[in-house]
Amino acid sequence: MSTVTNGATSPRATPLRSGEKRLTEKRGHAEINANVVHVREEGFDVYGEEDGNAQIKYRTMVWWKAAALMLAETVSLGILSIPSVFASIGMVAGCILVIGLGIIATATGYVIGSFKLRYPHVHNMADAGEILAGPIGREILGAAQVIFIIFLCGSHVLTGLIAFDTITNGASCSVVWAAVTAIICFLFTLPRTLDGISYLSVVSFISIISAIFITMIGVGVAGHQGTVAVTSHLAFAPAFLAVTDIIFAYAGHVAFFTFIAEMKEPEDFPKALYALQITDTTLYLIVGIVVYAYTGANTVSPALGNTGVTLRKVAYGIALPTIIIAGVINGHVCAKLIFIRIFRRKGVHSRHMTSHSWTGWLTWAAICTAIWALAFVIAEVIPFFNDLLGVISSLFAAWFTYGISGIFWFHMTPRSERWTTARQKANTIFWSGIILMGAFIMVGGLYASIQSILDGYRNGGFPGPFTCANQGLV
Numbered sequence: 461m462s463t464v465t466n467g468a469t470s471p472r473a474t475p476l477r478s479g480e481k482r483l484t485e486k487r488g489h490a491e492i493n494a495n496v497v498h499v500r501e502e503g504f505d506v507y508g509e510e511d512g513n514a515q516i517k518y519r520t521m522v523w524w525k526a527a528a529l530m531l532a533e534t535v536s537l538g539i540l541s542i543p544s545v546f547a548s549i550g551m552v553a554g555c556i557l558v559i560g561l562g563i564i565a566t567a568t569g570y571v572i573g574s575f576k577l578r579y580p581h582v583h584n585m586a587d588a589g590e591i592l593a594g595p596i597g598r599e600i601l602g603a604a605q606v607i608f609i610i611f612l613c614g615s616h617v618l619t620g621l622i623a624f625d626t627i628t629n630g631a632s633c634s635v636v637w638a639a640v641t642a643i644i645c646f647l648f649t650l651p652r653t654l655d656g657i658s659y660l661s662v663v664s665f666i667s668i669i670s671a672i673f674i675t676m677i678g679v680g681v682a683g684h685q686g687t688v689a690v691t692s693h694l695a696f697a698p699a700f701l702a703v704t705d706i707i708f709a710y711a712g713h714v715a716f717f718t719f720i721a722e723m724k725e726p727e728d729f730p731k732a733l734y735a736l737q738i739t740d741t742t743l744y745l746i747v748g749i750v751v752y753a754y755t756g757a758n759t760v761s762p763a764l765g766n767t768g769v770t771l772r773k774v775a776y777g778i779a780l781p782t783i784i785i786a787g788v789i790n791g792h793v794c795a796k797l798i799f800i801r802i803f804r805r806k807g808v809h810s811r812h813m814t815s816h817s818w819t820g821w822l823t824w825a826a827i828c829t830a831i832w833a834l835a836f837v838i839a840e841v842i843p844f845f846n847d848l849l850g851v852i853s854s855l856f857a858a859w860f861t862y863g864i865s866g867i868f869w870f871h872m873t874p875r876s877e878r879w880t881t882a883r884q885k886a887n888t889i890f891w892s893g894i895i896l897m898g899a900f901i902m903v904g905g906l907y908a909s910i911q912s913i914l915d916g917y918r919n920g921g922f923p924g925p926f927t928c929a930n931q932g933l934v
Contacts, residue, residue: 477694480786489786495549506583506721506800506814508591515815518653521723526657527732527788529719530712534738536668536786537619537762538709542744543751543900544761548702550692553922554748557706562741565710567716568894570866572713573729575868576720583721585714585860599903602797605714608856609794613835615849617641619762621678622931626765630930641784642836648788649795649828654722657789664785671764671779672747678775686756693891701908704850705761707901709744711857712736713865715793743899791835795827817874848911854905866891 468587507518521529546554575588584590586602593600620641621634651657692699720726752759755766764775802823803810813819842848869891870878878888 461804462491462556465704467890471676475740478779480877481704487799500818502626506581506587506679507517516652518722520653520655521658521867523723523725523731523737525655525661526729527735528661528665528721529654530716530732530736531739532664532782532786533685533715533789534710535784536664537615537707539668539740539743539747540762540764542709542748543755543759543766545702545764546748546752547689547691547755547757548694549699550689552690553692554752555745557703558741558744558748558794561706561710562737562744564770564897565735565861568862569716569733570730571865571868573720573726573733573925575872576717577726578728580726583800584718584793585690585864586797586801588717588864588868591800592867601727601800604856605608605797606794607859608852608860609832610834610840611849611852612790613645613787613794613831614839615643615846616783616790617835617839618846620783621646621778622762623780625930625932626776627932629775630932633928634931635926638836638840641787642832644784645787645791645835646828646832649791649832650825651792652700652773652824653790653868654719657785660781660785661789667778667781667785671782672743672774674771674775674778675764675767675904676747676750678771679751681770682754683916684754684756686758688753688756692932696904697908697911700904701912704853704901704908705869705906707857707861708746708849710740711853712862714860715790716856718793718796741881750883787835791828791831794831795824798827799824800902832909847909847916848891849904850909850912852901854909857900858898858905862901863895866894866898869894877933923926 464871524889540560545557549557557770576582579587579591582591583834584602585605586598589597589599589601591597599815618640621638624637624640625634648660674900694702716729720729723729747763751766758766762767767775800813803813803820811817812823815932859890869887873887874883877884879885
């Protein structure tokens with residue numbers, strides 16, 4: 461999807477840096493050249509000029525490290541629900557939705573990258589909200605991003621608890637395993653830059669791929685265990701709840717601004733985005749088709765539970781790194797949002813951002829502690845956590861992954877240029893549809909998730925808070 465830029469000259473414009481000149485020479489496209497010029501016109505870089513005096517340098521990632529982070533954050537837990545989605549809505553609908561939503565997620569991710577190039581000071585959704593709607597937009601989108609990510613961290617605490625309980629047959633109180641998961645995540649969140657975590661992301665990706673392959677081999681050896689439906693006839697609420705699982709599997713966009721901000725060359729972000737979307741869409745299709753083809757109507761979620769007891773323990777043991785590391789990435793993004801908010805004012809950042817000062821490190825550690833303490837409490841206190849996560853995802857992932865990119869596109873495209881050519885008319889119609897899609901997903905997802913919570917209370921299917929009962933898969 462093309463992004464139209466405004467080539468007007470501003471008195472605040474500054475000369476292109478050497479990296480920007482290389483980009484212009486390398487690509488040679490007028491649209492990209494105008495876009496890069498506009499980067500310097502619209503604002504400051506979030507981390508400023510990282511000269512030799514900076515003890516902590518943030519913009520150190522090459523594109524493949526950003527891709528590794530995005531893969532670890534996106535694929536980790538999302539892939540585990542895909543086979544049960546296929547079991548709910550059928551093989552054909554499952555394949556169509558995985559491919560269709562994946563293509564749209566690629567387009568929306570590209571627009572997020574374009575928005576970041578246009579406004580280099582944008583580090584998170586709060587910054588983007590300020591551009592769109594002033595201080596009110598900043599507070600609304602900033603709060604939404606923090607709430608959403610903390611609940612994502614809570615989902616990793618809960619999944620870690622289930623993994624430990626499954627591996628040990630509930631050898632200890634499940635609250636202990638939740639605390640262990642939260643503490644480990646906290647410790648790995650302490651590094652201040654994403655560059656080091658990107659290496660852990662490679663381990664995370666290998667971990668989840670290995671666990672999934674063990675599961676697929678296990679169900680293949682066990683043979684066909686249930687009938688496979690090509691299509692399904694579900695009521696709206698359960699069908700849409702399954703669709704939200706696919707949307708959640710593509711919900712990594714909430715962290716894209718932070719990832720781009722720490723890249724050496726932000727204009728390389730499309731490479732990382734395409735690597736992510738091609739890989740995760742392919743994996744979702746393979747895992748969904750293979751596991752559902754063998755387990756049929758007996759498919760359970762998370763997908764690692766579809767094998768026998770021994771293989772299930774092995775798969776969860778191998779998957780533990782990705783459960784931890786993907787949670788760490790989300791926690792880091794949330795902590796960095798708050799940290800930047802504290803130490804950056806009107807483009808001027810405090811020395812505590814780039815130095816090993818006591819104030820900087822104690823603030824960072826306190827923020828990380830608060831995030832993982834909240835994640836632990838939320839995961840333990842709320843008896844219908846998974847359904848509540850569905851509510852949160854409907855409220856926020858629908859917009860962060862899809863709807864808000866349409867708003868970004870309209871903000872970057874002047875009214876006078878939206879209907880000038882056939883391509884621009886198609887773009888305008890498409891991005892209008894994306895905004896409506898975000899609104900529809902939000903309303904439909906809220907209805908389906910709330911209905912599921914009510915059904916759970918009627919059936920008495922929710923555990924109590926801080927329970928020691930074994931929550932592992934048996």
